[in-house]
Amino acid sequence: MKNTIAERIQDFLKEFPPFSMLKKEELLMISAQIRVLYLEKGTVVFKQDQKCHDEFYIVREGAIGLYRTTDNEQNLVDICDAGDLFGLRIMIIKKDYRMSAKADEESIVYAIPSSIFKPFIDENKEVNKFLLETFAAHARNYYTETEKGNRIDNTISIDTARDLSTLRTISYRKKPLICKPTAIVKDIALQMNAHKANSIVVTDENKYPLGIITDSDLRAKIATGLFPATSLVTEIMTAPVKTYSKKLTVAEAQIALIKNNISHLCITKDGTRNSKLAGVFSNHDLLVSFGNNPSVLIKEIKRVKKIQRLRYIRKQVERLLQTYLEQDIPTMHILNLISEINDALVVRTIEISLEEMPSPPPVKFSFLVLGSQGRREQLLITDQDNAIVFEDVGKEEYQSTQAYFLELARKITKSLHTIGFEYCPAEMMASNPRWCMSVSEWKTQFTDWMTTPTEESTLLSSIFFDFQSVYGDESMVNELSDVVFDGVNKSNRFLALLGVSALQKPSPLGFFKQFLVEQNGEHKDTFDIKTRAMMVLIDSARILTLYHNLKGINNTLLRYEKLAELEPNNKELFESCAKAFRVLLKFRARQGLIHKDSGRFIKLNTLSKNDKLRLKRCFRPIRDIQEVLRVRFQLKTLM
CATH class of the missing domain: 3.10.580.10 (CBS-domain)
Known part of the structure; x- marks a missing residue:
C-alpha cells in the first residue's frame, strides 16, 4: 500500500540538500519515519541548555527563529525558512542545545529521527560535509563580529598564496x-x-x-x-x-x-x-x-609615480578580497580595509593629476566620492560616482575657476578609468559641469532637490546624499551636510518621496516565491541583486538616518546598528536588515570575482540550491522594512 504522506514529504525533501544527495529509495525510506509538526506562532521547538532531542528538523513552511539568551536578554541569531535545517547538535556533538528554536509565524516542520539518518552520514561524504557546514554556519552566527575579528590575520601564509600568481x-x-x-x-x-x-x-x-x-x-x-x-x-x-x-x-x-x-x-x-x-x-x-597585506599595498600606492602601476595594485586588491571572503572575515572588517585602499587609490590619482596641472588650484576644493564608495561599501570596482566642490569666488572669476577644476576632474576621471573604475554612463562625475560647482551652487542645488523634488532629483539625492570627502577641505562638505539635514527638518515630504522610491523598487520574488529576473535587454534572464535586493536596504537605512538627523554615518551596516539603538521596538528588524545586507554584499562580491564583473547581474542557473536558499532568506526583511517606511511616512496616500 502506498504511503501518500511519505511520498509528499519525499517530493519536498528531494529539492533540498543534503536530501537531494540521496537515492530515491533511500529518501522514501527516511520520509516514512518523519514526524510532521504543525506549529502555531510562538511555539517553542526546543530551548537553550535543554538536552538534545533524538531528531533534527527541516522547515516545510513558515519560519523558525533561532535565539541565543545572554544576560537574560534573548537575541535573534538566525531565521530558518523553507528548506533550512536546524537542531543539528544531535547529529554532530550530542550536547545540550546552545540556542532556542521558536516559530516566528505559523509553520510546518519535519522532525527527522537521528537514528534513521545517521547511516547516510557515515556512508556519504557529501552529506557529511553539508551537515557539518550547516552546523558550523549556525554556530558562527552567535559569535560577535568583534570576537571573530580577534582571530583575523591580515597576512596570507605562503601556502595559502601559492597559486598561479607565484x-x-x-x-x-x-x-x-x-x-x-x-x-x-x-x-x-x-x-x-x-x-x-x-x-x-x-x-x-x-x-x-x-x-x-x-x-x-x-x-x-x-x-x-x-x-x-x-x-x-x-x-x-x-x-x-x-x-x-x-x-x-x-x-x-x-x-x-x-x-x-x-x-x-x-x-x-x-x-x-x-x-x-x-x-x-x-x-x-x-x-x-x-597582495597579502593592506598596509603594504597602501604604502606602495603612496609611492607610485605612474597611473598604470595603480591599476596593477588594484588587481592585487581583488586577490586580497578573494582571500578574505574564503577566510570568512567579518564583513565590516573587509569593508574598512578595502575602502581604505580604494580611498588611497583615489587620493594618489588626484595627487598625480594635480602635478600634471599647469598651476596649483586657484582656491580650496574637496573631491567627493558618492554612492557605494561614499558609503564605504565598494568591494568590487564599479562605475565612477564623484564630484568636486570648490570655495566660493566672485562672479567674474567663477567661469575660470570652474574651468580649472573641470580640467583637473577630466584628468582624475580618465586616470581612474585607467585603474579600472568605469566611466559613469549617466556622467555623474566631477568632469561634468553639473557635478563641479562652488559651495553656494551646491547648496542651491541641494535645496532645489529637496523643496521641488522630481523623479530625477529623487534619484540623484539617493546618490549624492551618501557623499564623502577623500581629498581637500572637508569644511565645505560639512556645510553641504548641514543643508541636507536642515531641509529634512523643515519638511518630511522629501523623505516621504524618497520612501516612495524605495517602495517602488522591483520585488526580488514572485507570488510563488520564484526569483524575478530581467525580462529584456542586455541582462535578460538574470537576477539584478543590486536593484531587487540591496537598494531597498540601502535606501531605507539612508531615509531613516535622515529622519533621525544622524550626521556622519554613511555606511549601511553602521546605520542599521545605530537605528537599532534609537528604536528598540524595531531592533530585531534592523539587525535582520544588517545581517541580510552583509550576506548580499559578500554574495555579490563572490559572484563578481567568479565572473570577473561587478557581480550585479546573476545567472541563476549558475547557483546551487543552497545559494538560492541563502539569497531567499535575505529577502525576508526587505518586505518588513518597506512596511516601516509605508506606515511612518503614510506612503499609501502618496502612491
Whole structure:
C-alpha cells in the first residue's frame, strides 16, 4: 500500500540538500519515519541548555527563529525558512542545545529521527560535509563580529598564496636610483630621501651594477658611526650584487631573497652583472606581488609615480578580497580595509593629476566620492560616482575657476578609468559641469532637490546624499551636510518621496516565491541583486538616518546598528536588515570575482540550491522594512 504522506514529504525533501544527495529509495525510506509538526506562532521547538532531542528538523513552511539568551536578554541569531535545517547538535556533538528554536509565524516542520539518518552520514561524504557546514554556519552566527575579528590575520601564509600568481614574472622598479662609484654617501642619502627610495644602485659608465646601498646599510654603517657621511659609496655598498633576468618569477624571486639573505635583487638585461641595469626587485615588491597585506599595498600606492602601476595594485586588491571572503572575515572588517585602499587609490590619482596641472588650484576644493564608495561599501570596482566642490569666488572669476577644476576632474576621471573604475554612463562625475560647482551652487542645488523634488532629483539625492570627502577641505562638505539635514527638518515630504522610491523598487520574488529576473535587454534572464535586493536596504537605512538627523554615518551596516539603538521596538528588524545586507554584499562580491564583473547581474542557473536558499532568506526583511517606511511616512496616500 502506498504511503501518500511519505511520498509528499519525499517530493519536498528531494529539492533540498543534503536530501537531494540521496537515492530515491533511500529518501522514501527516511520520509516514512518523519514526524510532521504543525506549529502555531510562538511555539517553542526546543530551548537553550535543554538536552538534545533524538531528531533534527527541516522547515516545510513558515519560519523558525533561532535565539541565543545572554544576560537574560534573548537575541535573534538566525531565521530558518523553507528548506533550512536546524537542531543539528544531535547529529554532530550530542550536547545540550546552545540556542532556542521558536516559530516566528505559523509553520510546518519535519522532525527527522537521528537514528534513521545517521547511516547516510557515515556512508556519504557529501552529506557529511553539508551537515557539518550547516552546523558550523549556525554556530558562527552567535559569535560577535568583534570576537571573530580577534582571530583575523591580515597576512596570507605562503601556502595559502601559492597559486598561479607565484609562477608569473615579477613586477619590478624599472627606474631605480643610480649613482657613480665616486659619489659621496651624504649626497646619495639626500637623493634617496628626496625620492622616498630605500635603495640606490652603484653603476659604472655602462650602467652595469657594481653594488647596492639600502636603508639598512645607512643605519648599520653610517648612523652607528662606523663610517663618516663623507665616505665614498664604494666603501659601504654591498657587492657584488645578485642579478637576475626580467623573466624571473615571483616564486624564484622569493627563493633568491631568502637563499641569499638579502632584501634587493638587481634585474639586468641578460641576467648577469656584465649587463645594463634594468631595475630593482625588493622584499617590499614581493609582498605587493602576493597582495597579502593592506598596509603594504597602501604604502606602495603612496609611492607610485605612474597611473598604470595603480591599476596593477588594484588587481592585487581583488586577490586580497578573494582571500578574505574564503577566510570568512567579518564583513565590516573587509569593508574598512578595502575602502581604505580604494580611498588611497583615489587620493594618489588626484595627487598625480594635480602635478600634471599647469598651476596649483586657484582656491580650496574637496573631491567627493558618492554612492557605494561614499558609503564605504565598494568591494568590487564599479562605475565612477564623484564630484568636486570648490570655495566660493566672485562672479567674474567663477567661469575660470570652474574651468580649472573641470580640467583637473577630466584628468582624475580618465586616470581612474585607467585603474579600472568605469566611466559613469549617466556622467555623474566631477568632469561634468553639473557635478563641479562652488559651495553656494551646491547648496542651491541641494535645496532645489529637496523643496521641488522630481523623479530625477529623487534619484540623484539617493546618490549624492551618501557623499564623502577623500581629498581637500572637508569644511565645505560639512556645510553641504548641514543643508541636507536642515531641509529634512523643515519638511518630511522629501523623505516621504524618497520612501516612495524605495517602495517602488522591483520585488526580488514572485507570488510563488520564484526569483524575478530581467525580462529584456542586455541582462535578460538574470537576477539584478543590486536593484531587487540591496537598494531597498540601502535606501531605507539612508531615509531613516535622515529622519533621525544622524550626521556622519554613511555606511549601511553602521546605520542599521545605530537605528537599532534609537528604536528598540524595531531592533530585531534592523539587525535582520544588517545581517541580510552583509550576506548580499559578500554574495555579490563572490559572484563578481567568479565572473570577473561587478557581480550585479546573476545567472541563476549558475547557483546551487543552497545559494538560492541563502539569497531567499535575505529577502525576508526587505518586505518588513518597506512596511516601516509605508506606515511612518503614510506612503499609501502618496502612491
